[in-house]
Amino acid sequence: MKGSARLLKDEEIAEALGRLDGWKLEENKRIAKKYLFPSFPEAISFVQKVAEIAEAQNHHPFIAIDYRKVTLRLTTWHSGGLTGLDIAAASAYDGLLAK
Template identity: 50%
Template sequence: MLLTEGELQEQIGKLDGWKLDDGAMVRKYVFSDFMKGIAFVDEVAAISEAFAHHPHITIDYKTVTLRLSTGEEGGITALDVREAHEFNEAFEKTR
């Protein structure tokens, strides 16, 4: 079920670094070197498999950008929010 605009604003306010962009949640993670970013992407892949829900991932040297939405629902759901929290936790461990 899609989150309402009010729910989206509330949840984004609780997620460090995430913002809304064209119907998706987006965050850029910056690392001190390329390999730390790649290690983070490995963690993102494992989390995504566990959730059976996969973000769009862009790697640009030391910056990894994740974009989350639920295509089947046509927007952002609670699943996206839960997964974003997990990605933030993985970032704290990886950086």
């Protein structure tokens, strides 16, 4: 996986968020995005694909499923905040919808 576990500086976070569509900074230590799907099965299918990427990257998001809405939150717990690992994961998850 691209990205490192080094904590990002504020300006690096701002730049990364400018490249990511719809991701928001929460409490200056994690990023989050809500995805809305046409149906519950499509939401679950997306979550399954997210899980496969997370396992391959060994970097797992917080996932909340509320019917057709899926919320993902990313932080690097062992580093104490946002790192390149989170940005790379967010980009990979967004890429699932571009296919």
